[in-house]
Amino acid sequence: MPEVTKTLELRLVNPNAHKERKLCETREAYQQALQAAFDADCTSQSATNDVVVEYDLSGYAKNALKQYVPQLCSGSYDADELHDDHPVKFTNEGVQLDHKPQNALEWYVKIPHHDDYHLWIPAHVNPDQRDWVEAVYAGDAVMGESRLFERDGTWYLHVTATRDVEEQPVASANERTPIGVDIGEASLVTVCHRDESGSPVRPKLWADNGKAVRRLRKTYFTATRRLQKRGSERIAESYGDALWDQIDDVFHCVTREVVEYAESVDNPVLVLEDLTYIRENMDYSVYMNRRLHGWGFAKLYAQIRYKAAEKGIPVETVNPQNTSKACHACGEHGYRPRQATFRCSNDDCWVTEYQADVNGAINIADRYRSGESHRQNDRAPRQKAGDDDSATDGASLTGSQDSHADAEPQQVTHGTNAS
C-alpha cells in the first residue's frame, strides 16, 4: 500500500512563563550542542554522541543530533557557520499527542525537555490536517521526526507523519455513486445512496451508537459537575478522559463501518456536508445546539476522511443548506413532526412521511450529483492566528476549565529515556 508522508503543523498556545522558560532552555542547550558538535567536525554518530552527551537534553534531541550532525559535517553542508535559528529536532516517539474534546483547547502535545522531564502544552492543529492528526492520535499514522521552533514569539511544532493511503480509482464524477453521510442527533451517522434506477437503497443508521454517545455525554456532564463541586478536579479530569475514550471507541467503530459500507458500493464517493460553509452561513450557537449537540463532529469527519483514504475512497463535501429541510423526492420544504420523522408539505408528492436522517442523507448525496461538490483539499489553508479550535470542529463541549493547563504538576512528569 502506498505511503504518504506529511508535515503536521501545530502551534503551541500561550505556554506559561514556566514552560516558556523550559522551551527556551531546550532550544539553547540544543543549539549549543549542535554548535559544539559542528565545531568538533563530528562525522559519525559516536563522535557526535561524545560531544552532545554532556548537554542537558532529552535522548530524543540527542539522537536527532547524532543523525543530523554527521550529515552536516560530511560535506553536504558547505557553510563555515551555522545559522542560529536551527529548529530543535526530536526523533520519533519523543512527541506525543493527547486529545481532550471536553476542553476549550482540545489538543495537547508532549514535548521532551531533558532526560527525565517533558512538557504538556496545549496546541492548535491546522484544521486542514485534522484527518492526519486524528490518524496519528488513533495510531493509524506513524510519527517521524519533529521540529520545535519559535517565530515572532510564537512556538511551533512540526511533526512528520506517515500513513497508508490507497490510490483512488480514476472515475469521472458522473460514474461515481455518491453516498450521502448525514451526522445528526437521532442517529449518530446515517448513510444512503441511490441505485442505478435512482431509488434510494440500503439506508443505514447508527442510531444505537448515537444513543450510546448521548448516554456517555450525559454521564460526563453530571459526574464531572458533581466531582468539580466537591473540588475533585483531578478525578473529574481522569473520569472525563475515560468517558471520552469510550466515545472515541464508538466513533472509530462507526466510521470504520461507514467506510465498509462505501467499499460495498461500485465506484463510491462519500459525500459530507461542508462544515465551514455551515459555520459561515448560520448562527453558530443555533447550529451547535440543533445539529451538533456538542458532539465530536470534526472528529467523525476526520476519521471518515483518513479511513476512506486508506481504502482509496474519495470524500467530497457539499453545501449543506436545507439538506434536512427539503424533500428528497420533490424538493419542497417539509417539516419534522418528530425528531426522526420528515413530513413533506407537498400534497402531490408521494412522500408523506420519511425517516428524517435518511431523507437528509439522500439530499446530501444528490447535491454531489447536481455538481455542487468540491474537494476539501482544493481550498486554501484557513488557519489564522486567531483561529479557534472549538469553532473549527464543534467538539468543544463545556468550554470550561483547561485542566491540562491548570494541572501544573502533571505537565512536568517523569518521562522515558529515549537513548
Ligand SMILES: [Zn+2]
Ligand atoms: Zn416531497
